[in-house]
Amino acid sequence: MRSVPTSERRARVVPLTVLVPAYNEGTSIEDTLLSLLTQSVAPAEIVVIDDCSTDDTAAVAERLGVTVIRPPRNTGSKAGAQTFALSQVTTPYVMAIDADTTLASDAIERLLPAFEDPDVVAACGSVIPRRVRSIWERGRYVEYLFAFTFYKRVQEAYGAPLIASGCFSMYRADALRSMGGWRTRTLAEDMDLTWSFYEVGWKVRFIPEAVSYPLEPHNWHFLSKQLKRWSHGFVQNVRLHRRELLTVSFLRHAVAVAFWDAVVAAAAYLVVLPILAFALGNPWLLLGYVIDLPAVAVPVLVGAAKRRELRPALYSLPAFFVLRTVNAMFFLKATWLELVMNRSFNTYEKGH
Amino acid sequence: MTVGLPGAGIGGLFYLASTILLPLRSLVKRLRGQQDGVPWRDQAHSLAIAVGIIGALWMAGWLLSLVVPDESLTRGVMPDGAVPARSVLSVATLAVGIGTLLLVLLAVEVARVVHVWSSVRQLDRSGQDSL
Numbered sequence: 019m020r021s022v023p024t025s026e027r028r029a030r031v032v033p034l035t036v037l038v039p040a041y042n043e044g045t046s047i048e049d050t051l052l053s054l055l056t057q058s059v060a061p062a063e064i065v066v067i068d069d070c071s072t073d074d075t076a077a078v079a080e081r082l083g084v085t086v087i088r089p090p091r092n093t094g095s096k097a098g099a100q101t102f103a104l105s106q107v108t109t110p111y112v113m114a115i116d117a118d119t120t121l122a123s124d125a126i127e128r129l130l131p132a133f134e135d136p137d138v139v140a141a142c143g144s145v146i147p148r149r150v151r152s153i154w155e156r157g158r159y160v161e162y163l164f165a166f167t168f169y170k171r172v173q174e175a176y177g178a179p180l181i182a183s184g185c186f187s188m189y190r191a192d193a194l195r196s197m198g199g200w201r202t203r204t205l206a207e208d209m210d211l212t213w214s215f216y217e218v219g220w221k222v223r224f225i226p227e228a229v230s231y232p233l234e235p236h237n238w239h240f241l242s243k244q245l246k247r248w249s250h251g252f253v254q255n256v257r258l259h260r261r262e263l264l265t266v267s268f269l270r271h272a273v274a275v276a277f278w279d280a281v282v283a284a285a286a287y288l289v290v291l292p293i294l295a296f297a298l299g300n301p302w303l304l305l306g307y308v309i310d311l312p313a314v315a316v317p318v319l320v321g322a323a324k325r326r327e328l329r330p331a332l333y334s335l336p337a338f339f340v341l342r343t344v345n346a347m348f349f350l351k352a353t354w355l356e357l358v359m360n361r362s363f364n365t366y367e368k369g370h
Numbered sequence: 371m372t373v374g375l376p377g378a379g380i381g382g383l384f385y386l387a388s389t390i391l392l393p394l395r396s397l398v399k400r401l402r403g404q405q406d407g408v409p410w411r412d413q414a415h416s417l418a419i420a421v422g423i424i425g426a427l428w429m430a431g432w433l434l435s436l437v438v439p440d441e442s443l444t445r446g447v448m449p450d451g452a453v454p455a456r457s458v459l460s461v462a463t464l465a466v467g468i469g470t471l472l473l474v475l476l477a478v479e480v481a482r483v484v485h486v487w488s489s490v491r492q493l494d495r496s497g498q499d500s501l
Binding site for chain 2: 164168177279287313316349
């Protein structure tokens with residue numbers, strides 16, 4: 019059992035409540051809470067929502083001196099647990115963080131200034147996997163370095179980050195309440211919330227210097243659950259917001275392009291390319307799977323160099339192409355099931 | 371969550387084009403007397419990455435031309451003796467990508483216009499009903 023350094027407890031207190039939804043997170047929540055308790059600025063309150071865990075999640079949290087609340091029954095999702103706790107938040111700002119995510123020591127301090135603009139209602143930071151060992155973690159590491167070094171910065175420049183990640187985002191509490199909290203109508207509640215904010219004219223910011231470190235799926239079992247949730251969540255959000263999104267500049271284009279790539283480009287990638295290579299007897303066409311390696315490598319290596327992680331980034335590059343292929347399969351399947359077969363998937367299954 | 375095929379697909383082209391257009395957008399905003407909230411350092415960072423990507427892709431194409439013979443790459447795709455096969459292929463690939471991207475963006479704009487038009491009509495109807 020590690021203790022909280024006493025010097026850190028003297029940090030300036032900021033009017034922020036941190037919500038940590040947790041279901042059987044006894045093995046990971048200690049690191050999360052310690053990273054919150056040792057922030058350069060101290061949140062007014064840290065609340066663990068113990069969603070009727072059957073392990074020692076609550077005991078670990080209580081030992082570290084944070085508030086623990088327990089809904090009368092399991093809420094069934096992270097969104098449900100967070101919204102349950104929202105009614106008890108009294109501070110103007112609220113932050114949600116997964117119970118398997120840690121923060122850089124200055125992450126909260128770096129996010130807060132985003133709210134100096136009264137129109138900003140949410141802010142998110144960069145995400146880097148904490149462990150980079152298995153092929154899936156390596157693939158995700160490269161994917162995040164790519165996204166947070168290039169795509170997300172462009173989205174921020176145009177004032178429309180695609181999503182304020184659910185694993186680590188800060189909100190204006192009033193705005194969040196006016197939306198009814200984190201809604202469970204889709205499996206990607208963070209995307210639903212972000213797009214809803216834009217649709218009523220509010221702003222969301224991406225602050226690259228605020229860094230969080232989640233545990234990413236290390237094996238196929240957890241990865242498939244996560245990708246199933248993400249892919250169905252994305253398609254559900256596109257269907258739900260398709261009209262209102264048209265009023266949001268840049269975002270409407272970014273979502274359309276992402277949807278096209280998730281469906282048509284994924285089909286070409288998974289089906290057309292191998293069929294062409296086989297039918298034409300030209301295996302060189304399979305180079306198409308990795309032809310964009312230089313395009314991926316540039317932002318990844320720029321992001322890795324800043325973190326002094328060039329070697330792990332280089333080693334991990336091949337894993338990205340494996341993960342991308344798997345990603346394409348899940349998004350294609352989700353689109354088929356949700357939009358063609360009209361079979362919506364609504365079961366929240368945690369996959370880290 | 372990363373959606374689509376990061377790096378590949380029209381998403382890559384979309385973000386490259388958006389990056390290259392950033393300074394132009396800032397300039398237009400300043401000329402109109404509007405505030406541009408994007409610091410020049412952030413713009414330069416993204417622009418440098420975009421230039422790096424384009425350069426890296428060009429270099430990869432050049433290296434590929436040294437390693438893979440033209441006939442191998444175009445076997446079954448183009449008639450024998452079609453020259454300059456590689457440049458035709460790369461230009462065609464780029465043209466298809468840009469064309470697809472423009473079509474998708476255009477479709478979104480058409481959908482937006484239709485959405486605005488139908489919303490206005492709906493408002494008009496509800497206004498007449500209340501009268």
